[in-house]
Amino acid sequence: MYDTTQQNRLLELTRKLLRTDTLPETAHTADELREVINYHDWRYYVLSEPVITDYEYDKLFSFLKQLEGKHPEWQTPDSPTQRVARGLTEEFTPVPHLVSMLSLENSYNEADLYDFDRRVKEFIRHETPEYCIEPKFDGSSIALIYENDRLVRAATRGDGIMGDDITNNAMALSSIPLRAAFSKYGIYRVEIRGEVIIQRHIFEKMNEERRARGEKVYQNARNTASGSLRTKDPNETRARHLEAIMYHISYAEDPQGNDLLASRLTTHYQCVQILHDCGFKTPLRELRVCRSVSELQDVIHEWNERRHTFPIDTDGMVIKVNSLRHQQVCGSTAHHPRWAIAYKFAARQAHSKLLKVEFQVGRTGAITPVAKIEPVFLSGVTISSISLHNEDFIREKDIKINDTVIVERAGEVIPYIVGVVEALRDGSQVEIEFPRNCPSCNSALVKPAGEAVWRCDNADCPAQTEERLIHFVSKDAMDIEGCGKETIASFIQLGLLKSIEDLYRLPYEHIRKLEGWKDKSVSNLKNGIEESKKRPLWRLLHALGIRHVGVTTSKDVAAHIQSIFDLERMSIEQLMAIEGIGPKVAQSIYDFFHQPANIRLLHELKKLGVNTENKPEHTAAKNNKLQGKTFLFTGTLKNFTRARAKQLVEENGGRLLSSVSANLNYLVVGEDAGSKLAKAQKIPSIQIISEEEFLQMIS
Numbered sequence: 249m250y251d252t253t254q255q256n257r258l259l260e261l262t263r264k265l266l267r268t269d270t271l272p273e274t275a276h277t278a279d280e281l282r283e284v285i286n287y288h289d290w291r292y293y294v295l296s297e298p299v300i301t302d303y304e305y306d307k308l309f310s311f312l313k314q315l316e317g318k319h320p321e322w323q324t325p326d327s328p329t330q331r332v333a334r335g336l337t338e339e340f341t342p343v344p345h346l347v348s349m350l351s352l353e354n355s356y357n358e359a360d361l362y363d364f365d366r367r368v369k370e371f372i373r374h375e376t377p378e379y380c381i382e383p384k385f386d387g388s389s390i391a392l393i394y395e396n397d398r399l400v401r402a403a404t405r406g407d408g409i410m411g412d413d414i415t416n417n418a419m420a421l422s423s424i425p426l427r428a429a430f431s432k433y434g435i436y437r438v439e440i441r442g443e444v445i446i447q448r449h450i451f452e453k454m455n456e457e458r459r460a461r462g463e464k465v466y467q468n469a470r471n472t473a474s475g476s477l478r479t480k481d482p483n484e485t486r487a488r489h490l491e492a493i494m495y496h497i498s499y500a501e502d503p504q505g506n507d508l509l510a511s512r513l514t515t516h517y518q519c520v521q522i523l524h525d526c527g528f529k530t531p532l533r534e535l536r537v538c539r540s541v542s543e544l545q546d547v548i549h550e551w552n553e554r555r556h557t558f559p560i561d562t563d564g565m566v567i568k569v570n571s572l573r574h575q576q577v578c579g580s581t582a583h584h585p586r587w588a589i590a591y592k593f594a595a596r597q598a599h600s601k602l603l604k605v606e607f608q609v610g611r612t613g614a615i616t617p618v619a620k621i622e623p624v625f626l627s628g629v630t631i632s633s634i635s636l637h638n639e640d641f642i643r644e645k646d647i648k649i650n651d652t653v654i655v656e657r658a659g660e661v662i663p664y665i666v667g668v669v670e671a672l673r674d675g676s677q678v679e680i681e682f683p684r685n686c687p688s689c690n691s692a693l694v695k696p697a698g699e700a701v702w703r704c705d706n707a708d709c710p711a712q713t714e715e716r717l718i719h720f721v722s723k724d725a726m727d728i729e730g731c732g733k734e735t736i737a738s739f740i741q742l743g744l745l746k747s748i749e750d751l752y753r754l755p756y757e758h759i760r761k762l763e764g765w766k767d768k769s770v771s772n773l774k775n776g777i778e779e780s781k782k783r784p785l786w787r788l789l790h791a792l793g794i795r796h797v798g799v800t801t802s803k804d805v806a807a808h809i810q811s812i813f814d815l816e817r818m819s820i821e822q823l824m825a826i827e828g829i830g831p832k833v834a835q836s837i838y839d840f841f842h843q844p845a846n847i848r849l850l851h852e853l854k855k856l857g858v859n860t861e862n863k864p865e866h867t868a869a870k871n872n873k874l875q876g877k878t879f880l881f882t883g884t885l886k887n888f889t890r891a892r893a894k895q896l897v898e899e900n901g902g903r904l905l906s907s908v909s910a911n912l913n914y915l916v917v918g919e920d921a922g923s924k925l926a927k928a929q930k931i932p933s934i935q936i937i938s939e940e941e942f943l944q945m946i947s
């Protein structure tokens with residue numbers, strides 16, 4: 249990044265600037281200050297080897313702030329003073345990634361590694377693969393885009409296709425350079441990936457301070473990092489001492505728009521070196537190149553110990569094919585690249601005592617036994633409650649009350665009871681009695697043939713209604729602000745809420761008189777509920793709480809219908825024709841829309857003003873980047889499903905066509921495109937573009 253000569257010059261300049269209290273008021277001095285501050289940021293945040301005191305640093309910084317304050321025309325957008333100067337973020341705008349942010353496949357043992365090695369070798373035929381291995385950082389992933397050496401955008405992972413724009417917050421992290429010399433490598437535009445983490449000792453110190461102030465302590469470093477990236481105030485983000493470690497170049501092009509990955513850039517190792525040289529914190533020092541599985545295992549063994557003293561939480565290692573050309577040959581599935589694999593360290597286990605079992609009623613009536621255990625601390629979190637799934641699970645593992653249970657938690661995975669320690673039974677153990685009646689409404693429970701779960705079938709069961717309402721208003725569903733779990737529970741208790749429809753008939757005058765409510769909170773609630781009437785169709789579909797229908801499925805289905813009532817008429821086959829919908833999901837949607845009570849609910853919601861249509865203004869009009877343009881997608885798409893593609897086009901004001909004709913403006917081609925491509929090539933007015941080019945059009 250900075251060679252010795254440059255460093256000596258910058259140190260000399262630092263001394264010169266610090267020598268006097270009255271600096272010349274010139275644009276040149278502002279330039280000099282920015283240059284030295286950037287250098288000291290790098291020494292401090294990337295190398296962790298500062299060469300000036302905090303006091304001296306602050307002095308330089310306040311000089312610069314004064315100068316820029318007096319002469320705003322001398323300020324530059326990438327000035328270090330701009331890191332927290334952007335003010336509050338109202339809302340995080342969703343933005344598409346240039347290349348999908350995939351997950352990693354997991355492996356746990358030697359056999360898995362040999363399997364991976366064999367598959368890679370099959371792909372690259374007779375060549376011998378070289379692997380890079382590096383720690384898997386346990387944080388929150390981030391994607392940065394630089395153009396012309398300037399940071400232009402930062403985004404969270406989101407669903408892998410779209411993330412949240414968190415540029416303002418990312419700018420507050422001093423380990424993310426606002427300017428990085430990619431142009432030195434002929435790179436004009438680049439998308440890079442990494443992980444935002446909080447070092448362990450900093451996290452512990454933060455918690456000590458919170459404890460001393462009588463505040464609630466943070467649960468673990470990863471959740472704190474990911475939460476801190478999404479605070480509305482960049483100052484708050486800065487205060488949490490996050491760091492970004494960048495480990496991947498996902499996209500690089502030269503000023504002419506040529507793809508540089510696998511042409512000019514040749515290996516993963518080289519990419520990490522470039523990132524390091526451009527001033528990022530990277531795993532370069534930890535990175536090892538291996539030529540066989542046994543070499544990989546040596547590194548894994550070493551890290552199995554080292555991770556305990558490594559300052560950053562790691563939950564495994566990542567193994568990547570080094571050659572970018574080989575990576576391309578291996579390709580990716582919709583879920584993960586085939587050229588990389590995560591190796592997870594063995595899960596940590598702890599013993600605890602099972603105190604009692606509670607039975608919870610879910611929104612679909614499923615009864616879930618939940619073990620209440622003596623609290624244990626495991627991989628960074630305190631666990632006191634663990635799902636026991638169902639009756640079969642309990643019988644299979646022979647779990648009894650007062651048993652010593654073995655609790656396991658691997659990285660981000662939900663805690664799990666592996667089994668009981670029979671040798672520690674002392675005669676006080678008692679069988680877990682599974683209820684035959686609903687703990688909430690007392691109706692007899694039923695267990696459909698072939699299913700493991702007992703259910704309460706009473707549609708009016710208060711516990712189910714409560715769960716359904718909590719889901720209905722939640723962030724990923726109707727996102728009703730001012731109406732949380734507690735509000736719902738208390739309204740149900742008071743008899744103000746008996747069903748979802750009641751949300752839209754709340755007696756606000758009456759609520760205003762209730763304890764704990766003020767004019768402001770009532771008007772917040774009312775606003776939140778009014779706003780929710782305008783939500784896009786997929787939110788309503790998700791909010792209904794249909795079994796197996798999550799956010800992605802709701803979006804896929806909503807992209808195929810005009811009105812929620814279309815689903816009443818669709819057959820299971822028609823539903824399965826939607827990409828991403830299998831028989832189980834199709835059946836579940838079909839069943840839901842063939843229950844008269846559900847249809848009545850939807851008509852009632854419509855009458856109360858809730859949007860039930862796929863109005864273009866609901867999906868759309870975030871912007872008009874594709875206004876008046878027509879699109880058609882062909883071939884196997886690797887970045888998004890067909891339904892999502894349609895949505896992206898419409899959200900940006902474009903229109904989708906179903907066949908190639910002279911009316912078509914853009915044909916977006918995936919892999920193995922066939923006759924549509926051939927036909928389009930004969931019509932000169934049609935532009936044939938790649939998925940990435942399409943994403944660029946809307947980015």
Ligand code: IVH
Nearest residue numbers: 350351352382383384385389443495566585
């Ligand atoms: S490579 C296509 N390298 O692990 C590139 N990922 O479980 C895939 N992660 O989403 C990512 N440390 O957020 C890579 N050294 C590392 C990593 C790493 C942590 C995260 C990353 C990814 C997740 C998958």
